[in-house]
Amino acid sequence: MKTKISGVYCIKCVVDDFMYVGSSNDIHRRWSWHRWALERGSHHCDYLQYYFDYYGEMLFQFLILKRTRNLIPCEQAYMDKHSSILMNVKKRSDGKGFLHSDSTKRKMSATAKEISKSKEERERRSARAKRQWEKGLIGRKPKPTRVCISCGKEFVRPRTINGRTSSMGSCIPCAVEHKSRYGGSFNIDNLIK
Numbered sequence: 001m002k003t004k005i006s007g008v009y010c011i012k013c014v015v016d017d018f019m020y021v022g023s024s025n026d027i028h029r030r031w032s033w034h035r036w037a038l039e040r041g042s043h044h045c046d047y048l049q050y051y052f053d054y055y056g057e058m059l060f061q062f063l064i065l066k067r068t069r070n071l072i073p074c075e076q077a078y079m080d081k082h083s084s085i086l087m088n089v090k091k092r093s094d095g096k097g098f099l100h101s102d103s104t105k106r107k108m109s110a111t112a113k114e115i116s117k118s119k120e121e122r123e124r125r126s127a128r129a130k131r132q133w134e135k136g137l138i139g140r141k142p143k144p145t146r147v148c149i150s151c152g153k154e155f156v157r158p159r160t161i162n163g164r165t166s167s168m169g170s171c172i173p174c175a176v177e178h179k180s181r182y183g184g185s186f187n188i189d190n191l192i193k
Contacts, residue, residue: 002028008075013051014059020087021078023071031062039135047087050082090187150174 008080012019013032024030037043038052052060068074079086115121147154151174 005064005067006069006071008065008071008078010063010065010078011048012061012063013053013055014061017086018047018085019082021065021082022077022088023075025071027064034062036042044091045087047089061094123141127146148174 005028006025007027008021008023008032009027010019010021020036022030035057038049038057041049041053042173043052044048065078066074076092079091083091134145
């Protein structure tokens with residue numbers, strides 16, 4: 001059994017250096033949870049899940065940035081330092097996206113309760129959820145796959161990247177291996193038409 005390590009860690013995509021930063025009192029256990037959620041396709045960070053589905057597990061690194069017991073301030077320092085390449089949805093390490101005053105929180109709560117009481121609003125939300133389900137925007141979706149022209153293995157291919165459909169015929173590992181073919185440096189935009 002591995003000893004517990006407390007500190008700040010990152011999950012880094014080696015292709016473009018984007019990273020997810022987190023902290024834990026037991027980093028190994030937290031990493032196991034991240035892998036489990038990513039493999040199931042249910043990770044709470046949509047950006048990380050998208051990259052994981054697109055590139056696959058072998059192009060991600062799990063790094064311990066700093067061993068510390070002072071988790072939140074240290075994690076926040078790393079999040080601030082790497083904000084331009086951060087995949088975290090919330091940019092605050094304490095998990096809060098915004099600070100609202102108590103009076104604002106009460107007003108928001110009252111408004112949400114009032115809106116959800118009306119029958120019309122419940123029907124509108126139900127119809128919207130049904131449309132999203134039918135379009136495949138919510139719920140578990142099968143991953144589109146292609147066969148790599150280099151190695152012949154199936155790989156996951158996203159439907160679109162930044163609104164453009166990927167026409168890539170090689171899996172990412174093969175594309176990285178033959179990166180001179182894409183202009184000398186690996187850039188995902190070179191693979192999208």
